[in-house]
Amino acid sequence: MNSLRKKLDKLKPHFEEGGRFAKLRSVFEGFESFMFVPDKVTFKGSHIRDHIDLKRTMTVVIIALLPALLFGAYNTGLQHFRSIGTEAGIFQSFWFGFLKILPLIVVSYGVGLGIEFIVAQIRGHEINEGYLVTGLLIPLIMPVDIPLWMLALSVAFAVILGKEIFGGTGMNIFNPALLSRAFLFFSYPAWMTGDKVWTEGLTRGKDVIDGFSGATPLALCAAGETAKLPSFMNMFIGTIPGSAGETSTLAILIGALILIITGIGSWKIIVSVFAGGLGMGLLLNALSANTYMELPFYYHFVMGGFAFGAVFMATDPVTGSQTEKGKWIYGLLIGVFSILFRVVNPAYPEGVMLAILFMNLFAPLIDYFVIQSNIKRRLKRAKIAFNNQVK
Amino acid sequence: MSRQMSVTIKLKKGFNIRIKGSAEKVIDTFPEPVFYGVKPVDFPGLTPKLNVKPGDRVQAGSPLFHDKVHPEIVFTSPVSGTVLSIERGDRRKMLEVVVEKNGNEYITFPKSDPVNLSGEQITQSLLSSGLWPLIRQRPYNIIATPGDTPKSIFISGFDTSPLAPDYNFIMDNSPAQAFQAGINALAKLTGGGINLVLDGSAESSKIFTEAAGVKISFFTGPHPAGNVGVHIHHLDPVNKGEKVWLVNPQDVIAIGRLFLEGIYKPERIVAVTGSEVIRPGYYRMLSGASVTNVLKNNVQPGNLRYISGNVLTGTRIPADGFLGYYDSHITVIPEGDHYEFFGWASPGLRKYSFSRTFLSKLFPSKDYRLDTNLHGGERAFVMTGQYEKVVPMDIYPMQLFKAIIAEDIDAMENLGIYEVAEEDFALCEYICPSKIEIQSLVRKGLDIMKREMN
Numbered sequence: 001m002n003s004l005r006k007k008l009d010k011l012k013p014h015f016e017e018g019g020r021f022a023k024l025r026s027v028f029e030g031f032e033s034f035m036f037v038p039d040k041v042t043f044k045g046s047h048i049r050d051h052i053d054l055k056r057t058m059t060v061v062i063i064a065l066l067p068a069l070l071f072g073a074y075n076t077g078l079q080h081f082r083s084i085g086t087e088a089g090i091f092q093s094f095w096f097g098f099l100k101i102l103p104l105i106v107v108s109y110g111v112g113l114g115i116e117f118i119v120a121q122i123r124g125h126e127i128n129e130g131y132l133v134t135g136l137l138i139p140l141i142m143p144v145d146i147p148l149w150m151l152a153l154s155v156a157f158a159v160i161l162g163k164e165i166f167g168g169t170g171m172n173i174f175n176p177a178l179l180s181r182a183f184l185f186f187s188y189p190a191w192m193t194g195d196k197v198w199t200e201g202l203t204r205g206k207d208v209i210d211g212f213s214g215a216t217p218l219a220l221c222a223a224g225e226t227a228k229l230p231s232f233m234n235m236f237i238g239t240i241p242g243s244a245g246e247t248s249t250l251a252i253l254i255g256a257l258i259l260i261i262t263g264i265g266s267w268k269i270i271v272s273v274f275a276g277g278l279g280m281g282l283l284l285n286a287l288s289a290n291t292y293m294e295l296p297f298y299y300h301f302v303m304g305g306f307a308f309g310a311v312f313m314a315t316d317p318v319t320g321s322q323t324e325k326g327k328w329i330y331g332l333l334i335g336v337f338s339i340l341f342r343v344v345n346p347a348y349p350e351g352v353m354l355a356i357l358f359m360n361l362f363a364p365l366i367d368y369f370v371i372q373s374n375i376k377r378r379l380k381r382a383k384i385a386f387n388n389q390v391k
Numbered sequence: 392m393s394r395q396m397s398v399t400i401k402l403k404k405g406f407n408i409r410i411k412g413s414a415e416k417v418i419d420t421f422p423e424p425v426f427y428g429v430k431p432v433d434f435p436g437l438t439p440k441l442n443v444k445p446g447d448r449v450q451a452g453s454p455l456f457h458d459k460v461h462p463e464i465v466f467t468s469p470v471s472g473t474v475l476s477i478e479r480g481d482r483r484k485m486l487e488v489v490v491e492k493n494g495n496e497y498i499t500f501p502k503s504d505p506v507n508l509s510g511e512q513i514t515q516s517l518l519s520s521g522l523w524p525l526i527r528q529r530p531y532n533i534i535a536t537p538g539d540t541p542k543s544i545f546i547s548g549f550d551t552s553p554l555a556p557d558y559n560f561i562m563d564n565s566p567a568q569a570f571q572a573g574i575n576a577l578a579k580l581t582g583g584g585i586n587l588v589l590d591g592s593a594e595s596s597k598i599f600t601e602a603a604g605v606k607i608s609f610f611t612g613p614h615p616a617g618n619v620g621v622h623i624h625h626l627d628p629v630n631k632g633e634k635v636w637l638v639n640p641q642d643v644i645a646i647g648r649l650f651l652e653g654i655y656k657p658e659r660i661v662a663v664t665g666s667e668v669i670r671p672g673y674y675r676m677l678s679g680a681s682v683t684n685v686l687k688n689n690v691q692p693g694n695l696r697y698i699s700g701n702v703l704t705g706t707r708i709p710a711d712g713f714l715g716y717y718d719s720h721i722t723v724i725p726e727g728d729h730y731e732f733f734g735w736a737s738p739g740l741r742k743y744s745f746s747r748t749f750l751s752k753l754f755p756s757k758d759y760r761l762d763t764n765l766h767g768g769e770r771a772f773v774m775t776g777q778y779e780k781v782v783p784m785d786i787y788p789m790q791l792f793k794a795i796i797a798e799d800i801d802a803m804e805n806l807g808i809y810e811v812a813e814e815d816f817a818l819c820e821y822i823c824p825s826k827i828e829i830q831s832l833v834r835k836g837l838d839i840m841k842r843e844m845n
Contacts (some may be wrong), residue, residue, distance in 0.1 A: 050743075155773035168771065323790075324776055375806070
């Protein structure tokens with residue numbers, strides 16, 4: 001540790017202004033501050049500062065994602081072995097899935113952080129930690145068989161056009177992870193929809209046993225085949241086809257608990273997304289115009305990306321509503337639209353992604369109205385004071 | 392006035408930082424300081440013009456410099472002696488005027504009961520003696536403009552900031568008569584009366600509760616419940632075009648002393664605190680006194696940060712620096728210029744945080760030895776809903792900060808910039824995970840508004 005520190009101190013001058021590797025200053029700083037919290041002290045303002053920083057904040061989100069990631073690895077293997085009709089143990093399934101997901105994670109971080117490093121160097125900023133979370137979210141919401149070049153392309157699109165052109169982390173309007181998914185969804189729909197993409201190896205069709213469809217619960221519902229749905233419990237645990245992170249509502253709820261206890265994720269948003277989904281689900285149940293609408297409302301919580309979106313996507317503080325009152329409205333509408341798009345729009349079996357992106361767009365408007373009410377209170381108070389003075 | 396008759400406002404938002412080194416309730420003595428410094432930088436927005444040059448002989452109450460815009464506002468020497476030096480910084484900015492004390496000569500000002508004086512006469516006395524700058528105004532958190540009539544004057548009788556002096560203790564050891572005389576003088580300067588705000592969770596000093604001619608209110612809650620800006624916001628908020636003045640309790644005594652004794656003697660009981668102070672306690676000092684003697688053989692060895700004021704809003708001073716014009720508080724904490732291996736990833740059993748992301752939340756210590764490390768690098772705003780937790784006012788902090796960054800005058804006005812000062816957002820700065828320098832940002836906003844509106 002001390003010898004490492006000494007080595008870094010020795011290397012540091014090369015990366016500073018005028019040094020041999022000055023062009024890599026941001027990269028060096030990024031790695032250095034990753035290994036060592038810097039020795040910088042307060043200069044202006046408050047002399048003491050809280051121990052929390054963005055690295056800590058993002059670390060908490062990553063820890064919260066781990067249950068979903070680990071289960072996702074296991075389930076990827078499980079679905080694969082089911083499709084070829086082989087029995088496999090938990091560890092074997094996990095290891096198989098882990099090796100399938102790992103390249104996605106590597107490509108996602110490699111491309112995303114690479115772009116972040118370059119942009120930070122151009123701007124002369126320190127590297128922002130925002131992508132640490134985005135980079136893990138992306139593999140968890142993609143089909144596991146997605147070609148790596150497509151993934152790389154979608155990451156580059158999301159980071160450059162979705163984030164950096166707006167000014168980088170903290171300035172973006174849309175959630176970058178969802179943007180990368182939306183990019184592929186519209187550019188390469190064959191790889192993002194259908195029954196085959198959600199199970200490893202199914203698109204190649206090798207060794208697949210007869211009768212294995214790979215259809216996700218949402219696809220079954222969209223086809224009106226609600227009778228074929230897995231049991232509620234299976235969907236809650238997550239042993240169903242789907243993208244790696246989304247299938248296990250249980251694992252996601254553990255993550256939600258971590259986010260809520262640490263206060264890093266807004267419980268208001270999580271609760272209100274579920275509340276919105278519940279309301280819409282009940283309304284559709286009441287209408288009951290087709291078999292999909294008749295599906296018990298609580299099934300929606302365990303199918304598709306609803307829970308994952310509510311816990312990890314809607315709670316993104318940058319693209320969500322930034323006022324506390326606004327968060328309730330924002331979450332509620334995400335819940336409502338998710339279920340509405342799902343059930344009523346036959347073109348897209350899943351509505352969560354579009355609902356959140358749509359509400360990302362409207363979050364500033366929600367905040368605008370919330371803040372206007374504060375401004376109006378202040379103006380009213382000034383008016384009363386003025387009138388009293390005149391009297 | 393009895394407590395039953397007054398308002399008690401209970402605040403929930405805020406945070407008490409558990410930092411080591413609070414002052415023991417004893418007034419200790421120490422060798423009298425020799426050097427005194429009056430610092431133009433203590434007054435935001437002031438352009439100082441010198442009245443003296445090094446070598447000049449001054450008495451307590453002699454003007455050292457004055458305000459270029461309002462030449463009637465003078466800043467006087469707290470002691471008699473010789474002007475030693477004029478310290479300057481970048482671009483010859485005047486940092487401090489240092490006086491070496493010798494003798495005990497006071498300029499004498501006319502003595503009289505303020506009850507018999509007009510507001511104008513009182514203003515004149517305060518101006519000529521150098522006590523006027525003790526009166527500050529909202530908006531902008533600057534020295535009050537002579538001749539203005541504020542809608543009310545606020546005296547905050549308690550301080551909730553980290554390791555803050557206990558004003559009930561201080562007042563118990565202060566002259567009641569001078570406090571009352573000070574209030575009587577201030578009462579002549581406002582149309583709206585004087586608000587004295589006390590700590591609703593402690594036994595108040597009799598000098599506070601028995602003061603005549605004030606409206607007493609009580610506040611309870613975590614820091615910043617003692618901030619005068621918070622009191623004003625809840626009791627008599629500043630609307631556009633309005634002005635409210637504020638004075639510290641010990642400065643009310645200094646004002647009273649002028650009328651009773653006819654001298655400028657800005658004496659305070661000062662809390663000397665912090666984890667690195669060996670005998671944290673209270674000491675009688677004059678405004679501007681050198682801290683050398685009070686800290687001699689009284690601090691731990693090591694690389695230390697000396698602060699005039701508290702750890703959130705105070706001013707960094709050298710080890711032989713001077714007590715600030717408005718300060719009744721000195722804090723000494725360790726510097727934090729050290730690296731920490733994977734510091735952000737550690738479980739954090741001993742890492743103190745407002746957030747719930749460290750294990751220290753589960754196993755809290757009584758108090759912590761906090762240093763000046765930034766604990767991270769500066770980033771853009773990312774997290775939301777954090778600042779709101781420590782601002783007990785109907786104000787949207789982050790939106791206000793963004794309006795200041797954008798220099799959007801209308802938005803700043805709409806979002807309540809007239810009601811706030813830097814110190815009201817000091818806790819936001821402390822808890823900020825993006826390490827944004829919020830207090831200097833707010834100061835910038837106040838300066839912009841002041842320039843636009845005048």
